[in-house]
Amino acid sequence: MTFPALQMSANDPMFWMMVIIAVSFAVIAAMMVVLALIVSRAVRAVARLEERVEPVIGRVAELSQQVTQIAQQGKEVAAQVGTMSGHLSMATMHFSESMAMVKDEVRELKQLVGRSAEVARDKVEIMSRSFDQTHREISQTTHFVHSKLVEPAREIAAIMAGVRRGLEVLVAPPPKPINQTYGEDELFIG
Secondary structure, eight states: OOOOOGGGOOOSHHHHHHHHHHHHHHHHHHHHHHHHHHHHHHHHHHHHHHHHHHHHHHHHHHHHHHHHHHHHHHHHHTTTTTHHHHHHHHHHHHHHHHHHHHHHHHHHHHHHHHHHHHHHHHHHHHHHHHHHHHHHHHHHHHHHHHHIIIIIHHHHHHHHHHHHHHHHHSSSSSOOOOTEEEEHHHHOOO
């Protein structure tokens, strides 16, 4: 089984239209792959960032628990050493402020990652819409060329072939009578 597209001549305009369409689809596919790679890199970067931040938060929580235990022990010792209690309270306050700052930074990073993902989704949607529009326009152009150029050209070619055959019949020499003998060359069908 042969495909009609493989039977086209390189001189046929439809052949070049099909080549342009095939190249367009290849470019679209390549752009989608590049976009997918960019999005996957962003997702991996966010995942790595989360993996790095989660242990730090866990350590900070452990340190916070340890500081709380120290504060409890400090209260017991506070009766004996009042100045030590003041210093420990100050250290705990600075530590909680530091932890709050770390949490704020993590929250901002998550918001930034969320915004980046939204922007990437918007860009993918824009690319998808432009690819769809390009495909529609190519289809419309192909249909227009086919209906306005190829079909009329095919009909004109068929009419011209009919006219040529008609002229050949009109201009052909009259056939020889049946009772006349033919030469050997005339009888040869080759």
